[in-house]
Amino acid sequence: MARLSGYLSRRGGLHPEEASALRQATSRLFNGQNKAETCRWVNAQGYRTTLGNEWTPEVLVRVLSHPRMAGLDDEGNPVEDFGPTVLTPDEYFRLQALFVEQKSQQPQAxxxxxxxxxxxxxxxxxxxxxxxxxxxxxxxxxxxxxxxxxxxxxxxxxxxxxxxxxxxxxxxxxxxxxxRPGAQEHLARLLADMRAEAKRLEEHIAGAVRRFEELRGMRDALVPAAYAAAEKATKDDLRESRNRLRFLEQMIDLPIDxxxxxxxxxxxxxxxxxxxxxxxxxxxxxxxxxxxxxxxxxxxxxxxxxxxxxx
Known part of the structure; x- marks a missing residue:
């Protein structure tokens, strides 16, 4: 599991550069800068997440909402002997209140x-x-x-x-x-072909259980690579057949009268x-x-x- 940004490990120990970036980001949020602007500033300074990615508003909120930012446990109580923290408890709780307020102001998705x-x-x-x-x-x-x-x-x-x-x-x-003249007759022929194809696909899909059983019966007679290739081809065929049948089912009841x-x-x-x-x-x-x-x-x-x- 990745360590928490701002700390050297999940048990604590400040990472000076990351802790400084998160503290400055928090100050910007308190001063009215929105999360997207704050992330652009953090990224422009060269700071990255513990996975090496650029910061996004979602990740920033998730990290700053972790109680360990203030040395707290999941119940909001101080962790004994945790050491220096990225945020003070007061800053942490103020920040959570800010996130709640901002979320309530967002328009409904x-x-x-x-x-x-x-x-x-x-x-x-x-x-x-x-x-x-x-x-x-x-x-x-x-x-x-x-x-x-x-x-x-x-x-x-x-x-x-x-x-x-x-x-x-x-x-x-x-x-x-x-x-237009002739279009409906042409469509009628297409639909008849589609219904016939759908019936064939239904029968083909229903026979997939038997085909897989036959393939498993041949497993000992095939080298592992050949068996894996045959199994993959059979699965791919079943998936493509199901996708094609779904497409046909969307069309075969089209009225043409x-x-x-x-x-x-x-x-x-x-x-x-x-x-x-x-x-x-x-x-x-x-x-x-x-x-x-x-x-x-x-x-x-x-x-x-x-x-x-x-x-």
Missing amino acids: REAFDYLLTHGGAECGKCKYDMVGTRVSGDADPSYRCPPPRAGQASCGRVRMNADRLEDTVAEAVLAELM GVASLVEWWNSAPRASQRALVRLEIAKVRVLAAGRGKLRDPRERVLIDWRRPPA
């Missing part, structure tokens, strides 16, 4: 947003880098953005679009595409099912820059590469 087009579904129209889901601030609406450039990452960071504008535009386009039923399905479908339909119809969504506000209609900023049925 917002529910995580389930993005429709992340993980390769949408790309930046300028640099073709995959867009990511993000919020500009804690209380901002979800949005898509091209991530800022950094070493080894050729993104431009210049394109952003609110999630509702992008996703509503794509959903309307997908539903309209499914209404008209616009109203399709729209009703979309409005109540789980996000995974909506995502599966979009990926079935669309190869890539490209998001253009706003052009200094010239492209106000979100449809002008969205280019869609469709998965056209073979001629």
Whole structure:
């Protein structure tokens, strides 16, 4: 178990440099500096955690909330013969009260947003880098953005679009595409193929127990490396089959008997099912820059590469 920052060991003994850094960080917190700013200062001075990592607000609070910072036990009582401490008991209790107060002032955490087009579904129209889901601030609406450039990452960071504008535009386009002549017949054939594939996968997954038993029966006849490779391949096959079946199950109940039923399905479908339909119809969504506000209609900023049925 790693030692506590500020001490030479878990039994005490001050680490002078680390203790000084933690005391200065505490003073900054008492003087109104927030935890993120305090961590930036600590890191800029070259101080690191006992694991050699940069300080983060979460780690700083966890370390400074440890009762050993003031030579106390878990009940808040002084540890006998502990020796010099990073903080005095008064400083420690004042700091805990400050953390409690700050936590009560934080806005309630917002529910995580389930993005429709992340993980390769949408790309930046300028640099073709995959867009990511993000919020500009804690209380901002979800949005898509091209991530800022950094070493080894050729993104431009210049394109952003609110999630509702992008996703509503794509959903309307997908539903309209499914209404064009011949599209529903093509989708019906795809769904029939998917149902047949799902049935085969269910049978294949059900037979996994037998395959593993047969493999274990061959264990003595195989060298250890060959057995390990065969076991891994069998597990990988089972995992991939289950993942593929989950994808198919999200699609095989899709209604194709008209616009109203399709729209009703979309409005109540789980996000995974909506995502599966979009990926079935669309190869890539490209998001253009706003052009200094010239492209106000979100449809002008969205280019869609469709998965056209073979001629």
